[in-house]
Every structure is written in structure tokens, then in C-alpha cells.
Amino acid sequence: xxxxxxxxxxxxxxxxxxxxxxxxxxxxxxxxxxxxxxxxxxxxxxxxxxxxxxxxxxxxxxxxxxxxxxxxxxxxxxxxxxxxxxxxxxxxxxxxxxxxxxxxxxxxxxxxxxxxxxxxxxxxxxxxxxxxxxxxxxxxxxxxxxxxxxxxxxxxxxxxxxxxxxxxxxxxxxxxxxxxxxxxxxxxxxxxxxxxxxxxxxxxxxxxxxx
Amino acid sequence: xxxxxxxxxxxxxxxxxxxxxxxxxxxxxxxxxxxxxxxxxxxxxxxxxxxxxxxxxxxxxxxxxxxxxxxxxxxxxxxxxxxxxxxxxxxxxxxxxxxxxxxxxxxxxxxxxxxxxxxxxxxxxxxxxxxxxxxxxxxxxxxxxxxxxxxxxxxxxxxxxxxxxxxxxxxxxxxxxxxxxxxxxxxxxxxxxxxxxxxxxxxxxxxxxxxxxxxxxxxxxxxxxxxxxxxxxxxxxxxxxxxxxxxxxxxxxxxxxxxxxxxxxxxxxxxxxxxxxxxxxxxxxxxxxxxxxxxxxxxxxxxxxxxxxxxxxxxxxxxxxxxxxxxxxxxxx
Numbered sequence: 001x002x003x004x005x006x007x008x009x010x011x012x013x014x015x016x017x018x019x020x021x022x023x024x025x026x027x028x029x030x031x032x033x034x035x036x037x038x039x040x041x042x043x044x045x046x047x048x049x050x051x052x053x054x055x056x057x058x059x060x061x062x063x064x065x066x067x068x069x070x071x072x073x074x075x076x077x078x079x080x081x082x083x084x085x086x087x088x089x090x091x092x093x094x095x096x097x098x099x100x101x102x103x104x105x106x107x108x109x110x111x112x113x114x115x116x117x118x119x120x121x122x123x124x125x126x127x128x129x130x131x132x133x134x135x136x137x138x139x140x141x142x143x144x145x146x147x148x149x150x151x152x153x154x155x156x157x158x159x160x161x162x163x164x165x166x167x168x169x170x171x172x173x174x175x176x177x178x179x180x181x182x183x184x185x186x187x188x189x190x191x192x193x194x195x196x197x198x199x200x201x202x203x204x205x206x207x208x209x210x211x
Numbered sequence: 212x213x214x215x216x217x218x219x220x221x222x223x224x225x226x227x228x229x230x231x232x233x234x235x236x237x238x239x240x241x242x243x244x245x246x247x248x249x250x251x252x253x254x255x256x257x258x259x260x261x262x263x264x265x266x267x268x269x270x271x272x273x274x275x276x277x278x279x280x281x282x283x284x285x286x287x288x289x290x291x292x293x294x295x296x297x298x299x300x301x302x303x304x305x306x307x308x309x310x311x312x313x314x315x316x317x318x319x320x321x322x323x324x325x326x327x328x329x330x331x332x333x334x335x336x337x338x339x340x341x342x343x344x345x346x347x348x349x350x351x352x353x354x355x356x357x358x359x360x361x362x363x364x365x366x367x368x369x370x371x372x373x374x375x376x377x378x379x380x381x382x383x384x385x386x387x388x389x390x391x392x393x394x395x396x397x398x399x400x401x402x403x404x405x406x407x408x409x410x411x412x413x414x415x416x417x418x419x420x421x422x423x424x425x426x427x428x429x430x431x432x433x434x435x436x437x438x439x440x441x442x443x444x445x446x447x448x449x450x451x452x453x454x455x456x457x458x459x460x461x462x463x464x465x466x467x468x469x470x471x472x473x474x475x476x477x478x479x480x481x482x483x484x485x486x487x488x489x490x491x492x493x494x495x496x497x498x499x500x501x502x503x504x505x506x507x508x509x510x511x512x513x514x515x516x517x518x519x520x521x522x523x524x525x526x527x528x529x530x531x532x533x534x535x536x537x538x539x540x541x542x543x544x
Contacts, residue, residue: 003215029343033290036336053382056325064332064365068339068358075343075355137321139382182510 008048015041028074032067039063053139226307229317233306237450238268243491244450244498251502271443278439283345286436290344295437295444298337302451305330309458310385312468312482323384324372327459328365331414334452335361338416338423341445342433353432356509357416357423363516364413370524371407374400375463377531380542388467390542397464403527404464406520408496411456413516415449417497419504420512453497454490461489 014037021034039062046055136144146154201207242257242265249256257267282288308323310316320326335358342354376382378399379390397404413420424432434445461467466489468482507515535541 030290033340052320052322053325056322056329059329060325060332060369064329064335065362068335068362071339071343072355072358075339075351137382139322 004048008045011041011044011048015045029071032070032074035070036063036067039067051138053142225317229306230303233303233451233454234447237447237454238272239265240454240494241268241450243494244501247495247498248502251499275440275443280439280441283347283436286346287344290340292441294337294341294344295441295448297340298334298448299444301330301334301337302448302455305455308384309462310388310467311486313385315483316385319383319385322382324376324382324387328369328372331452331455332365337445337448338433341437345433345436347436349429350433350435353423353429357433360420360422360512361414363513364410367406367516367520367524368410368414370521370528371403371410372463373528374403374524374531377528377535378542384462388462388469391466391469395464395466400464400531403524404460406524407460407464410520411460412497412500413512415453415456417453418501419507421506422509422512425506454494457490457493457497458486460493461486465489
């Protein structure tokens, strides 16, 4: 048990420190690296409480795909230009600080509501709709709930993701002129008659080819 | 406290018992790769150091150790040093779940295949970190290419894994192998095996998908600025990943440690040998592909991944699941 709590504190310490470092570090790429570290330590915490499926999905989806795209975008930005610009002490007339304060206030209130709920109504913690059994792996039990009781929510979230994907493609797609495209079918189905043209060349006159 | 330490020591002993052979075989596999490559091209390949040149990799390692490690002045030093470490670590930790035989596995976890998939999807970070921290054009281009490529082909590998899991009904790698006792999955899922093989080539940046290190365009891609032992770690990590992909292919499709036919002279051979034999066969295929096929163009690579492999493997998921449902073969009932 001692080892268990030692590891719990190590992982939570890493998670909290790296979460702070995401916002504090001046280099945006470093921020993303700290975000990845945060994701990894949180998935370790998931695994420690026995939710190994969630932990692995967290690694695959967030670290393996989402954070890679974050890194992609952030690396494309010109980091050198931003240095000292975002965290300068002088007020640059932007209004992102009040918005940030508002968002963090809302999150803070929500956290208070959630934790206060546990405090005043402890049976909320026991209000799980299904019994946890150690016999069934949690992959199977998540599947049992997700594809039966919550199938509509599951499908709606899938539809939302699909719509978001199509929306992103529609917003960013530009039809550009003069793009050369390759058609394998056209290339393969080319015959000799179309490709080669035998021309009778007259002496001292040459051939004029009309392309 | 005493028992805690004894558990720790046995675990460390087991880990060493796994990792030392893996590292040695990585060194040997580099030699094998170069030999196969040379035989295809009618050259001799490394044949000087030791019998048949077997110790060539050791000589190379010695050379790398004594070379100077150069860290570019304008690089991001911490990330630059971390990148090869990340690559190497990620290439080695995934071996923990590979089952070499019945009850002969370091960590027999419930979500073994997800763990493998997660770790192989983390592998891209070593490359991105190396390319970005070098602070130079070619490594950065290589890293960006590699990130796009690995993310694309991971998607189809994930869908292929779903195909296999539909037939098994468990995420545990030992269960996956035991489900193939009667029929290896390579037979019913042969198209998936082919796509897995090609995606594995792309995932490990092997030719014909070695665009991240295409020497004609990008010098050496993300590893341009690396030298000495740090370069060697990238290199070892890459080969350990290739071996891992071969191991994954043999566990998912070729029946892992099971013998091909369950009759006397074959099933007397212990399981680990069969697994190693299958890994070697797959690796020789990898090497033959490297020797014969020219490099893909970048748009062709993306087209292959997203427009051909992904729809086809999704279609195969529907096919497999409807087949299993119709003939009432679904596992785990």
C-alpha cells in the first residue's frame, strides 16, 4: 500500500506541476510538451485506480493524436516573434485577461459546487447506476453500458464530431487554380496510339508540332 | 519492506532478462538487414568483422560511443538531448507486454494491445522533439512529415486491430494468441495482414515510406544534427520499433508462440522459438521490401493512407462483424 500511495503522490505532483508549467512557460512548444506530460501522468493515475481502459484511451487519443496536432500548429507559429509579447507587463490594450478571469471564475464555482455536493450529500458518491464488479474487465463493462443504455448519447456525440469534421473541412477548403492532379486510371489506360505519333519529316523543313 | 525489495529485485531481474536479449537482437537485426539488402543487390554487405560479419554492429556501436556528441549552439538543448532518450525508452517499454509463450510474459495486462498501440503512437514524439529542437530546416521538415505520416497510418493500424479484436473478444495479447489455436488470423483476415504490414512499414519510417529521412531531399531528416551515441540511440530505437512491429504482426496474425501445426516434431519446440522465428520471417520481408521498392512521393503516401487503407479497413470491419454475427461466431458470449 505504501508503494501505491508513493506512486499516487509522484504522479499527481507531476500532473499538477506540469499543468502549472503549461500556462507559465514562455515557449509555446514547451507548453505543449508539458501538456503531454500532464496527459501521461493523468493516464497513469487512471491506471492506478484500475481504469486501465480509460488510461490507455487517454494516451492514444490525447497524447497520440490531439497533442501531435497541437504541436503541429504551435511549431508553425513563429515563436521568436512572440517572445516577450504575451507576458509583457505593459498593458497592450487586449481584453483577454478579463475573459480569462471570467472563465477561471466559472470553473472555480463549478468545482466548489461539485466538491460541496460531496461534502453535504455523501451518498452522491455512491450513486453509481451499475455495480462495479472485479470479475468483468472494465473495457467490457464500459462497452456494456455505452452500447446499451447510452447508445443514443453515444451516437449523437458521434454525429456532432462528424459535423465538426465536415465543418472544419468546408471552412478551410480552398479551390486553387492551376493545381495538377494525377489520375492513375488515366496513366495506366494510355495506349500507344495516343502517346506516339509517327510523323513523316520533310528534309530541310522539319516538323511543326501543334500541341 | 523486505518483501517489497525482493519483489523489486525479481522484477528488475525479469526486465533485464527481457531487455538484454532485445538489445542484442536489435544489434544482430541491423546486421541481418544489411546482409539481406546486400544479397538482393548482389553485393557482399558487412562480412569482415567476426564470422560472416556478425560483429559488425558491435564495431559500429563502439565507433558511435567514441564519437563526439555535438549539440548545435542554437538548438533547444534539453529537448535536443531528451529526444533520442524518448525514442529509445518508448521502443523498449512496449516489449513488456509481448507474450513469448504461455505465462511467459513480463506484464500480462488486460489491455495489452491498447498499451502497444498507445506506446507506438507516442513514438512520434521522439522524432518531433528531435526535429524541432535541432532548430534547423531539414530536421524540422523531416519531423513534420514524420508526424503527419505516423498519425495517418496509426488510424488504419487501429482499425486493423479492431478487426482482430472482433474475432478474439479480448484485449489481452495472450488471449489473442490463444484464439488462434485452430486458425491463424492471417487466413481469414489476409487483406488486413497485408495492410498491417504496409502500415507497419510506414509507422516505422521504413522504405518505401522513409520520407522523414529521405536523404535526397532532407539530408537525413530529423536526425541530421545528431551525432555519436545520440544518433545511435535514434537508430537503435528505430530498429527496436521495427522488431516490435514484427512481433505485433506475428502476435495478431501469425499465431504468436503457437506452432504452425499441432503435431509432434513441431509442438515440441518451445513457444519463444516459434515467436522469434515468425518475427525473423516478417523482418526479412521488411528487409526485402527495403531492397526492392523505390520511395513513395509524399502525396502518394497520404493518398494511400487516407483514401485507400482507411476506407478499406473500415469496410472490412463491417464485413468481419456481419460475418461473425450472421454465423453466430461472436466470441465472449
